[in-house]
Amino acid sequence: MKKINTNRCQHHFVTVLLLSLLGFPFLTRAQEDLEKELGGMNSKGEKVMATFKSGKLINLHTNETIHKNELDFKVDHRFGDIAGSNGGVSQFFGLDNSTDIRIGFDYGITDRLTVGLARAKGATAVQQLIELNLKMRLIEQTTDDQIPVSITGFLSNTTAAVKANREDPTAATSYGKFTDRMSYVSQIIFARKFSPGLSLVLIPTYIHRNYTQFNDQNDLFALGGGGRLKLSKRISFVVDYTIPFRNAQQKAYLEEVNLKKFYNTLGVGLEMETGGHVFHLNFTNATAIQEMQFIPETTTTWTKGQYRWGFSISRRFSFTKHKK
Template identity: 40%
Template sequence: MKKYLLLLALSFTIFKLSAQQKGSSADSLLNALNAANKPEPAHVAIFSSSRLILAETNETVKKGNLNFLVIHRFGDVGGPFGGGQTLYGLDNSSDIYIDFEYGLGEKWDVQFGRSKYQQLIELGTKYTLINQDADGSPFAVSLLGKFGLKPYKNDGSFNKYSDRFAYVAQAIIGHKFSKSFSLQITPTLVSSNAPQPVVTGNEKTFFSLGAAARLKVTKRMGIVVDYAHSFSSFRDNPPLGYQFYDPLGVGIEVETGGHVFTINFSNAKAISPSNYLADTRSNWGKGEFRLGFTISRIFDLSHRNKNNY
């Protein structure tokens, strides 16, 4: 009798352990399936557009989309070239920049731009290494590269054709602190085969560090500040007759559904970083700043009805 009771107890124990193991296996499989089906963390859009006032943002144009930008700088509001005689700069334009940005991938776009300033033609590309998201990275990192060519300007500045080339390499590091406040810094390397202005001692290559921020005051409107400083011994100690200033822009950004519109004031005449980082000689204190605007419009060439940023 004891033998049969012992056999029954042993059988029950084995059945119980087997059931527990099956339950554990089922739980593990269920957990694995849930993990596989778990959606990836959502990309946090730090800024509303790929451009601020001076700098680009870490936002790239999504695959199959085309971003068309018109960027304009008028003339000086004050100073010897401003005032009522030029309607406070509205009669003049220091630079006009037309740009096309096309998304080759969800994190990669290519750019083509044309600037009035020194008739610059510019090719560029931007790639996002890291996106800010709720469950992962607290910041976003994008890399930007630009190649510039001045094919028409001929004032004796270029001894050979390669002197017309200029290059920009930039890292864009951004963070959205809240629904209202976003900040980015932009370490930048600028190089030119024939640096402007053409003055003895001007470096072909120098480093710059920029910072930009946006503070939203309503759901669709924010205040934007954009600043950069160039670390250059030539610009810190310029030759007689030259004085360089750090480019600074302040403005208001407005989102209007399909457009992002920025109206701003800046002491930078040029729009391309290879120009405004190298050669900003306008002084805010003397009224040598100008009204400008940027209009950004996204076209979905892939016919996907999705948000672009």
């Protein structure tokens, strides 16, 4: 039988956001005073600036938002497997293939509130993805350590425009109504800048998919973490890792039916600042870019050579009027 979901995902969104804020403890104190680490600032209570240089690491978001009246245009690209059975010289180490592409626009309503619109190819049977998202700074770290971490909320709604599968009622795209095409992501982003060269992030995540493959989970929790280590004035090392918490029985069933295993996602790369651009060169076993796909549905692993080269490039435009 076709799987029908009756959950009210809009209520899940807000509920999880509030519970996470109330229930998740602050990160532990740094061993050294942040004020000294940031260059001996004398003013107490100032907000810590530029915890990260971009809104994303590789797969995961950071706490950063766009300044008011700024537009951030970003392109993300993932290639095919570098090694393994689907990679190697015959596939030009993955460069002949593209697993996912995303083009997005983020706009700063205020310095603390960013809204976004994006279009992604999609890396599973659920494709032609249209995403609307919202990112808001809730709490900001201060230089005197009175507020030791920054907390940012991220919410997104993704709609799949792919043609519905009318032949297989158990398929993930066997949509019966428009709302079946929607998926939701909510995240609480805990970030701390320990020094000018080191920033870390921890991200509890809740995903709700209105419709899934038969016997897959509609609701899924995950935990992600990552960081940025500055190597030089304009180059930094970035890394992130995500653990989805799947139901063991449903996971075993899907792996047997699909003949594929699920894996945690690991990404490593370099972040380069070039004037108004921020360029990421990265490697990850995730084929998808959207959270609602790479968190629950990564079926490739580093150990089998199923990692890929990817890049992202962003350019910001300011619409603020400057006085002459």
